[in-house]
Amino acid sequence: MSKKTYATAIRDVIAEEMRRDENVFVMGEDIELLGGIFGCTRDLYKEFGTDRIRNTPISEAAMVGAGVGAACAGMRPIVELMYMDFTLVAADQIINQAAKTRYIFGGKAKIPLVIRGQQGIGRGNAATHSQSLETIFMHFPGIKVACPSNAADAAGLLRTAIRDDNPVMFFEHKALYASKFEVPDDPDFCVPFGKAEIKRTGKDVTIVGSLLYVSRALEAAAELEKIGIDAEVIDPRTMVPFDMDTIIESVKKTGKLVVVHEAHKVAGWGAEVVSEVVDGAFKYLDAAPIHLGAKACPLPFNIELENAVVPSVQQIVEAAKKVCYR
Amino acid sequence: MISKERKFWIYEIMNKIRYFELKALRLFEENKLRGSVHLYAGEEAVAAAVCSQLTDDDYITSTHRGHGHCIAKGAELDKAMAELMGKETGYCKGRSGSMHIADFTKGNLGANAIVGGGIPIATGAALAAKLQKNDKVAVSFFGDGASNEGTFHESLNLAAVWKLPIIFVCENNGFGISVPVAQSTSVENISDRAVGYGIPGVTIDGNDVFAVYEAFETAVKRAKSGDGPTLIECKTYRTLGHWTGDPQTYRDKKDVEMWRDTKDPIQLFKKRLVDAGDFTAAELDTVEEAAKAEADAAAEFAINSPNPDPADVMDDVFYEA
Ligand SMILES: Cc1ncc(C[n+]2csc(CCOP(=O)(O)OP(=O)(O)O)c2C)c(N)n1
Ligand SMILES: [Mg+2]
Numbered sequence: 001m002s003k004k005t006y007a008t009a010i011r012d013v014i015a016e017e018m019r020r021d022e023n024v025f026v027m028g029e030d031i032e033l034l035g036g037i038f039g040c041t042r043d044l045y046k047e048f049g050t051d052r053i054r055n056t057p058i059s060e061a062a063m064v065g066a067g068v069g070a071a072c073a074g075m076r077p078i079v080e081l082m083y084m085d086f087t088l089v090a091a092d093q094i095i096n097q098a099a100k101t102r103y104i105f106g107g108k109a110k111i112p113l114v115i116r117g118q119q120g121i122g123r124g125n126a127a128t129h130s131q132s133l134e135t136i137f138m139h140f141p142g143i144k145v146a147c148p149s150n151a152a153d154a155a156g157l158l159r160t161a162i163r164d165d166n167p168v169m170f171f172e173h174k175a176l177y178a179s180k181f182e183v184p185d186d187p188d189f190c191v192p193f194g195k196a197e198i199k200r201t202g203k204d205v206t207i208v209g210s211l212l213y214v215s216r217a218l219e220a221a222a223e224l225e226k227i228g229i230d231a232e233v234i235d236p237r238t239m240v241p242f243d244m245d246t247i248i249e250s251v252k253k254t255g256k257l258v259v260v261h262e263a264h265k266v267a268g269w270g271a272e273v274v275s276e277v278v279d280g281a282f283k284y285l286d287a288a289p290i291h292l293g294a295k296a297c298p299l300p301f302n303i304e305l306e307n308a309v310v311p312s313v314q315q316i317v318e319a320a321k322k323v324c325y326r
Numbered sequence: 327m328i329s330k331e332r333k334f335w336i337y338e339i340m341n342k343i344r345y346f347e348l349k350a351l352r353l354f355e356e357n358k359l360r361g362s363v364h365l366y367a368g369e370e371a372v373a374a375a376v377c378s379q380l381t382d383d384d385y386i387t388s389t390h391r392g393h394g395h396c397i398a399k400g401a402e403l404d405k406a407m408a409e410l411m412g413k414e415t416g417y418c419k420g421r422s423g424s425m426h427i428a429d430f431t432k433g434n435l436g437a438n439a440i441v442g443g444g445i446p447i448a449t450g451a452a453l454a455a456k457l458q459k460n461d462k463v464a465v466s467f468f469g470d471g472a473s474n475e476g477t478f479h480e481s482l483n484l485a486a487v488w489k490l491p492i493i494f495v496c497e498n499n500g501f502g503i504s505v506p507v508a509q510s511t512s513v514e515n516i517s518d519r520a521v522g523y524g525i526p527g528v529t530i531d532g533n534d535v536f537a538v539y540e541a542f543e544t545a546v547k548r549a550k551s552g553d554g555p556t557l558i559e560c561k562t563y564r565t566l567g568h569w570t571g572d573p574q575t576y577r578d579k580k581d582v583e584m585w586r587d588t589k590d591p592i593q594l595f596k597k598r599l600v601d602a603g604d605f606t607a608a609e610l611d612t613v614e615e616a617a618k619a620e621a622d623a624a625a626e627f628a629i630n631s632p633n634p635d636p637a638d639v640m641d642d643v644f645y646e647a
Contacts, residue, residue, distance in 0.1 A: 034503065058472065061476050
């Protein structure tokens, strides 16, 4: 084990996978000399050269599309988007091309492509640079979606993503890059997709959150403990595939569910979780599940406004109390 | 020929931009201001010379490096600074910060944090002007890096086939963040790209007010006579970091010093004005002092302004009659 930041964990896995497989390469804006604006490719051009750590023009549609094409032609590209908000500039190449190419061609194509970058609140980047978009990409069959909440998951999930023969969208969180965590040194350390992690066991209420909301759910759990509510906190880790079983099993035990995410509440993935839990554990539920997410409003710049739009730790606590009739 | 009055206006605007930017930088360094702040100091000749030929009825769209365009298009420093600080008194009520100043009453359709995002929008404003036959023109400001986005290419073609009254003003400041233009861009001059769309393209010294002024004057005539768009590439240089706090390890300090010390657009313009006998150095110094004072006052105004009320956060998502 080594204690590393989330950003370093990502960088190390990219380097290890590039050493292991010469078909792996990275393209993105400002990833050579600058090493990406969050340092996820820092100094890698020195070892791998600028053929494999490749600066692109500011052309997201072409970058992602070129990733799809290079993957079809036998490479394993990693496309770094400076902000995952720019997936929207490249949306056709992701949704109509990457996600569908294999299926439309009757299974002929294989697209081992990773599209990665950061998203979310925390740096005053305002409406077009602070969104949480994992939820919209879950809607389109054909792409896998990963959301690491700590450095170890970032390492393990990224390695799995790079080795996967399908397109993977890898959503990092800007507020997590500096956070440190013990990361296994094993160069084959992989976290499987579709396997949620129980971050804290508890018997009274199940709280599901991802990315930044794993630590916020844990903070809420610590608050709840003070008033005698024992919360179980689950991090799904990947959105596609989604490990609904672990959550359903937990709800069968606790009888109560709170799902929280930074993405907008409306049509957010939390609604899907509630729906599946109602389907799979209806008779175990003691209270109507609560789904928390960002208000139906773009992310504002002012920090007090930004905080007002996304769910707070206090709201998670209140929701848990409510389902526990407290 | 630029009238004496207009020269004065341009000089004044350039100084307002410069001192606004330096003040914003100071506030950022003092942790009074947060977020992504991209400064325009050193590129003032473009915004000032272009906007000196526009009225409040003409449109612009701007970029992430937008303070200069906004000020030249009539933004008041105090409301702009208040927006940078996220205050209720800011242009967007603190919703948007540095990258999104807009004032529709002045024809400023907004700065834009998405690189290339404003180019089609200016094109659409030009389409409206054409449909309404009202003699307005639209200007899209954007960087060298933005000329590699699809929106640039699609907009130039669209504006060309529809002969829209728009001027595409590319500010080639040498870099897109850390990437030098030659590494990201297929042509020697970005104006060469105009050929592909059958429109005139010119490259000029973007630190020379007179060169920008003349190129833009010609382009506006063409736009207003119904002949369609022009692409003007203004060669300039970003003498500050890409954003405040940029360590700038990707470039040679000597280049920065050379541009800052010998090609500063304000100093060059000042010398021309004094040499031509338009104004005395003392008269121009007064302008500079006034701009400095205005920027300081804007900072005071912003600091003393209230934060927006979180209870209002959902306002303005939709228009409601
Ligand atoms: C679609 C999109 N891609 C990338 C970015 C990140 N970004 C912000 S500014 C910038 C560089 C822009 O370069 P240029 O157009 O030359 O403008 P300059 O900053 O040099 O004024 C980049 C890559 C963005 N904001 N939007
Ligand atoms: Mg540039």
